Amino acid sequence: MKTPIVLLAGFSSLLFSFALNGPVRAAEDKPVVIAGVSRTEALRLGERMYREGILPSGGPMRAVVKGDIPVTGTAFTCLSCHLRSGLGSVEGGIVTPPTNGSYLYKPLRQLHKGIEISSAPVLRPAYTDASLADALRGGIDPSGRRLNEVMPRYLLQDNDMAILIFYLKSLSSQFSPGVSDTTLRFATVITDDVDPASRDAMIIPLEKFITYKNNQAAYYETRAGVRSARMAESMLLSPETAYKRLSLARWLLKGPPDTWRGQLEEYYRREPVFALLGGMAKNGWQPIHRFSEDNRIPCILPITDLPVISDTDWHTLYFSKGLYQEGEGAARYLNSIGAMVKGGPVLQLVRASREGRALSAGFQETWRGLGHQAPVTVTLRSGETATMDSLLKVLSGEKPSVVLLWDGPETLASLEAWASSGQRPEMVFVSSSYVGKGIWTLPDEARGFTYLTYPFRLPRDEERYTGAVESFMGMNKVQGDALIILKKVYSAVQVLSQALMDMKGNYYRDNLLDVIGTSMGAGGMDVAQDRTYPLYERFSLGPGQRYASKGCYIVQLTKGPGPELVKKSDWVIH
């Protein structure tokens, strides 16, 4: 399996890692009162201090960085640098060490790939509550060393300090559910609205990957595999990763979406998993997203055109914002060409469907956010087709300059009618994803005024990725929607493979999400990173980012048979 990028990332992480021997269990199971509050309340308040910089009193935490820069906690939280798991980060040459109790409350002695260097001196004695409070306030560790000045010196009262320290002791102290000495358990969620061909296109390669990984781990344990095993160990920051098995359960959801939650809870009760991987739903991911969020279970790259759009939710990592992002792309494009759309009203014709509503929401929210008036919006009910007469009626005779036709395959009939009537808007935007493959047969007469939102790399540029993906996944001659699904599965397993290495044996769910955010953060300006993943022109994250593809082309079709797509915009439109 791959690749130089993986190897380099692993090696560079090695230089800066503070790998732990394993989890340390926090003292519990007895009534505890911390600074006058219960254990549960102390953890809640401590988590809020750590993540949001808010004191138990509700006021902001205050601190000083770089010697003389006063900061408030809300701008500069513990989480900013130590990340949600508390296991730290490396950025811009600054190493932020772990801050969880199991790291702080033992002597700091160097580890190499998870193995203690027995001859290494103790660099820092174990913290105590008192010395940790001193370090948080004054920036001096128990060995007398001054911490880097980017570490804030906090102004904290004793009670607040006690609550924060109590939280740090609990942070990443026990491995998350779904982890055993030998196995990491995953599940993939599939809803029964997915057609069997699409379901197989997702599940077969995903299970193939799991089998491959487990066969590899088994091989390392054979006599013939010893040499390969040593090589793998030397590559990995946590050698046990090479031997870890993965399991993947199929969680099939049946019936109406409002029953899915109960089914998910029951699956989880029977077999707790570390995370959800891939998965597929046709009619939206919202109930599954909510399940992940409420139970703090990561969900890595489900295949859906209808993700939940949120700036704050943490646990589900999506390929993109789906159809919403196409609507967003249309709004950004129209805004960027400003002058052309000042001639008349902007009209949205929206099919009364989840897809239509997602496209419409993406357009409308973005358009308004860019300072424009809300578009005139008309809903197309079942069986209803948009005609020019109906448009003119809606607009009291005023001809629209721009129409956004957020409709499915029925779109083609409207476009054909408008093309032949001669009376038509200047620009019509449609979603290539929602219209489907019929878009390639759009009559020549309609191509001049029809603009498509296209959320992928253009077909000609994408060709070279297909062979590599098929080869990696051990499949061939995959076509159409199945090929798109295969490429998404490929990306999901690449992301997971890298994350398993970057986790360094620290099997905490938040660490999984932290390391994916940071390791995929390389994509900011990196052309090489762009070429790592299929389908999307650029595919990257950063700490806390939840939608890996941020782009969508606006394209038009060339005239004549076998049309090509012509870019009218950048991948990300500003």
Added chain:
Amino acid sequence: MTRRTVSSLAILLLAAAFVFPGKGVCAAAGEKYKRTIENYVIPDVTLVNQDGVKVRLSRLMRSKEVIMVDFIYTTCTTICPVLSAGFANFQRRMGPGPGDVRLVSISIDPDNDTPKKMKEYLKRYDAKPGWDFLTGSREDIEKVTRALDAYTPNKMSHLPLALLHSPADSRWVRIYGLIGASDLVAEYERALGR
């Protein structure tokens, strides 16, 4: 797992890597930051600010005010919060009113940093008028970062930089390393020739 002993030299090397901040924080022992004088040519690109307003960068940089530039992104850990806390604190020290300085943060994650996100970010730091956050096409951002010697392909390894430009001097002051509040004010005063 079998315990293994590694050589003393390796221990020392590892210890250095683990304990001390890497390059980029301070240029040399004893220096808080590295200060150099540079000649930069600002590319003719149009970026977008936190209000969605297009800004021609070369015109902005020809301002009659002192310009301070840094390179950040909205989901950054570690460096950007320090840089932005420094800018916010600088504004507070300068007091109310537009003053004679303009702060400019340029996104190095333009695909993610939309005007909406940049506006929220500035709000988090209680930014006052006179501090703009700019994004743009990745090609334009690359032109700008290369022209100002601030380009890094990987945003996770970006540079702790602040650049100062005074209308009285065509050259730029380049500050490499995270700078404290008093030092930043001193550099500003120096740029003004006070």
